[in-house]
Amino acid sequence: MSRILLGVTGSIAAYKAADLTHRLTKDGHLVDVVLTKAAAEFITPLTLHTLSSRPVYSHNQFADNYDDVRHIALARDADVAIIAPASANIIGKLASGIADDYLTTVFTALRTQARLIAPAMNTFMYENPIVQENLAKLISYGFELIEPTEALLACGDIGKGALPAVDVLLQRIYARL
Numbered sequence: 001m002s003r004i005l006l007g008v009t010g011s012i013a014a015y016k017a018a019d020l021t022h023r024l025t026k027d028g029h030l031v032d033v034v035l036t037k038a039a040a041e042f043i044t045p046l047t048l049h050t051l052s053s054r055p056v057y058s059h060n061q062f063a064d065n066y067d068d069v070r071h072i073a074l075a076r077d078a079d080v081a082i083i084a085p086a087s088a089n090i091i092g093k094l095a096s097g098i099a100d101d102y103l104t105t106v107f108t109a110l111r112t113q114a115r116l117i118a119p120a121m122n123t124f125m126y127e128n129p130i131v132q133e134n135l136a137k138l139i140s141y142g143f144e145l146i147e148p149t150e151a152l153l154a155c156g157d158i159g160k161g162a163l164p165a166v167d168v169l170l171q172r173i174y175a176r177l
């Protein structure tokens with residue numbers, strides 16, 4: 001049994017995080033899900049809690065638990081950490097060392113374990129040189145990129161930017177366990 005830290009950000013692809021959580025849990029792993037404020041607009045903590053049978057951590061976690069240093073324990077105990085889907089925003093924040101909410105704080109506290117990042121966004125956002133530079137920086141610091149696939153995106157464009165299928169995400173996670 002391994003511990004998987006799953007960060008979820010504000011993308012329409014956040015619905016896939018529910019299936020990912022379900023499959024990892026069914027395979028016997030402990031899944032700690034951390035949501036950004038925007039992610040909670042797309043998928044509820046209740047859904048992820050029910051699928052993982054574990055607490056789910058969201059953006060206002062600090063306000064709810066002033067005495068708790070769980071963000072450090074979550075980072076320390078993870079065998080693999082993955083952000084899926086990863087927004088352009090979270091990629092920029094992590095690449096800049098910004099830790100202004102629960103997810104960015106936990107991911108900034110990670111040490112040497114495997115860190116995977118699966119961007120999902122509109123093609124023009126993904127191809128934006130600033131986003132690409134931020135991703136390159138994260139990769140240079142040890143993040144492993146799970147490249148988005150080409151698809152008909154939620155915005156109606158066809159192009160690169162879709163979160164890969166859950167089977168692909170699972171394969172990449174298990175390759176690092």
Ligand SMILES: Cc1cc2nc3c(=O)[nH]c(=O)nc-3n(C[C@H](O)[C@H](O)[C@H](O)COP(=O)(O)O)c2cc1C
Pocket residue numbers: 008009010011012013036037038039086087088089090120121122125
């Ligand atoms: C309907 C909708 C879909 C969105 N999808 C994406 C997306 O796929 N990728 C992305 O980077 N941002 C997307 N955004 C914008 C993010 O939600 C926004 O940048 C947010 O601030 C991200 O916050 P977070 O990184 O803290 O989750 C979307 C916004 C809306 C309203």
